[in-house]
Amino acid sequence: MTTHTSPIIGLAGGIGSGKSTITKYFNDIGIQSVDADDVARLVVLPGSVCLKQIQQRYGEKILLSDGALNRSALRTIIFNQPEERTWIEELTHPAIRKEITKQLNSVTSPYALLVHPLLFETKQNAICQLIVAIDVPKDIQLQRVMSRDRISQESAEKIMATQLSNSERIERADLVLENSGNIAEMNAKVFKLHKKILESLYT
Ligand code: ADP
Numbered sequence: 001m002t003t004h005t006s007p008i009i010g011l012a013g014g015i016g017s018g019k020s021t022i023t024k025y026f027n028d029i030g031i032q033s034v035d036a037d038d039v040a041r042l043v044v045l046p047g048s049v050c051l052k053q054i055q056q057r058y059g060e061k062i063l064l065s066d067g068a069l070n071r072s073a074l075r076t077i078i079f080n081q082p083e084e085r086t087w088i089e090e091l092t093h094p095a096i097r098k099e100i101t102k103q104l105n106s107v108t109s110p111y112a113l114l115v116h117p118l119l120f121e122t123k124q125n126a127i128c129q130l131i132v133a134i135d136v137p138k139d140i141q142l143q144r145v146m147s148r149d150r151i152s153q154e155s156a157e158k159i160m161a162t163q164l165s166n167s168e169r170i171e172r173a174d175l176v177l178e179n180s181g182n183i184a185e186m187n188a189k190v191f192k193l194h195k196k197i198l199e200s201l202y203t
Helices: 019-028 036-042 049-058 071-080 082-105 138-149 153-160 166-172 183-202
Strands: 008-012 033-035 112-116 130-135 175-178
Touching: 008 019, 019 033, 019 112, 019 183, 033 036, 033 082, 036 082, 036 112, 049 071, 049 082, 071 082, 082 112, 130 166, 130 183, 138 153, 175 183
Parallel strands: 008 112, 008 130, 033 112, 130 175
Antiparallel strands: none
16 A cells, blocks of 8 residues: 555534535635545445445446436435445445545545544544534524425434544544534635644645
């Protein structure tokens, strides 16, 4: 394995905490990122080893008509059968880790941002020099998820129940980024945080 050249900063936050929005701002100021959600989709694209195994286990019904993974069918299976969640995690997590490492290795900015909804849950915190947890009150998080994904409160809460709570994440992180304000406030906070990260890495 090649060694990466940029230090890795983890950005941990649950669904709807603002990871994508915050990451876009980091990208705008020149920080490259690797998004674990994107990688998780990449490793199950048509033609991938993971998708072949998923198809073998669940049959054609797990595919959409264009051959892509039917994510909502898979979600239903793993919500109702914990042993299937374990199976799918054992299949995909090593592939995801490998691809994340590969993408991190190609980063050339002063640090790489590893954006992950399950950073601690998947133990990817171990590869980070510093970890930032996004702090958003649960009611705001719920509202943002429901309006972005047009899902019920029950569905949003079900997903949140599979992730660490805000406070558990904050307890384990080095820095906290509060994202209950508007976008302009968030951008200003991210810029300050960026300076702080550079200082702590390079002075
Ligand atoms: P994640 O990537 O963590 O799931 P997103 O970045 O997609 O979260 O944010 C969830 C939703 O909340 C999106 O619709 C986004 O536009 C909105 N959002 C994020 N941060 C803010 C903010 N500071 N003010 C208003 N809306 C926000």
